[in-house]
Amino acid sequence: MAGPGQGNAVTDETAGTGQTGRKAELARNLAVVERRIATACAVAGRKREEVTLIVVTKTYPADDVRILSELGVRQVAENRDQDAAPKAAECADLPLTWHFVGQLQTNKVRSVISYAGIVHSVDRLRLVDALSAGAVRAGREIGALVQVALDAESGTRSSRGGAAPDTVGEIAEAIAAAPGLRLDGLMTVAPLAGPYAGQPRAAFDRLTEISSLLREAHPAANMVSAGMSADLEDAIAAGATHVRIGSAVLGVRPGLG
Ligand SMILES: *Cc1c(COP(=O)(O)O)cnc(C)c1O
Numbered sequence: 001m002a003g004p005g006q007g008n009a010v011t012d013e014t015a016g017t018g019q020t021g022r023k024a025e026l027a028r029n030l031a032v033v034e035r036r037i038a039t040a041c042a043v044a045g046r047k048r049e050e051v052t053l054i055v056v057t058k059t060y061p062a063d064d065v066r067i068l069s070e071l072g073v074r075q076v077a078e079n080r081d082q083d084a085a086p087k088a089a090e091c092a093d094l095p096l097t098w099h100f101v102g103q104l105q106t107n108k109v110r111s112v113i114s115y116a117g118i119v120h121s122v123d124r125l126r127l128v129d130a131l132s133a134g135a136v137r138a139g140r141e142i143g144a145l146v147q148v149a150l151d152a153e154s155g156t157r158s159s160r161g162g163a164a165p166d167t168v169g170e171i172a173e174a175i176a177a178a179p180g181l182r183l184d185g186l187m188t189v190a191p192l193a194g195p196y197a198g199q200p201r202a203a204f205d206r207l208t209e210i211s212s213l214l215r216e217a218h219p220a221a222n223m224v225s226a227g228m229s230a231d232l233e234d235a236i237a238a239g240a241t242h243v244r245i246g247s248a249v250l251g252v253r254p255g256l257g
Pocket of ligand 1: 058079101102189227228229230244245246247248
């Protein structure tokens with residue numbers, strides 16, 4: 001019969017194996033994603049350094065973020081403040097930059113800018129004002145990307161987040177003029193509806209065109225955040241500088257997320 005000492009030993013060993021197993025799994029997945037990015041860069045005639053991997057850790061625990069950090073990941077993203085705020089607090093000792101990529105309500109701004117260095121989902125003037133006020137109050141400079149919804153009607157916002165292409169200019173100008181904010185570039189998610197549905201490459205090419213126009217006035221706003229697990233090759237071919245990869249690294253999320 002196992003005594004208490006042996007019982008503990010078994011428990012400890014099991015816990016150790018679980019942690020080691022998850023680390024090995026995440027390392028394998030990261031290696032696969034890294035190979036996909038490197039291959040896509042080579043095919044597109046781009047340098048590997050032109051593309052930054054952001055790992056989207058939404059729905060996964062702080063322990064996974066810690067393992068990713070041990071594996072060399074430095075850029076992580078979240079889409080819901082309720083989940084992200086405690087996770088970022090648990091990981092405050094790690095050398096990470098947190099990106100916020102979800103729809104953002106103005107009443108969450110204060111919390112988000114306490115941990116996020118870059119917000120990818122700026123899609124309206126009221127949010128620019130709230131982010132600017134919050135950044136100034138916190139004494140921080142926050143990077144801001146205009147989220148472009150390629151399926152939004154002229155002059156509107158998408159219900160899934162993002163501004164219609166013809167409103168990107170005025171939102172970008174507002175960010176550029178806002179104290180506490182730095183205009184970093186553009187973000188998009190490949191549309192599920194409209195003329196670009198099922199055509200991520202065409203969608204990302206359109207985003208790159210809009211980015212070229214933006215950079216005429218704001219040369220430093222050169223981030224193009226596009227591409228997820230399913231379409232990172234299309235995004236890199238079109239010129240993305242940042243890909244946001246969740247499930248290909250961490251596993252398929254149960255349910256919506
Ligand atoms: C979840 C999410 C991602 C990552 O999606 P995967 O398909 O899991 O790679 C990228 N961008 C945004 C805005 C997200 O919400």
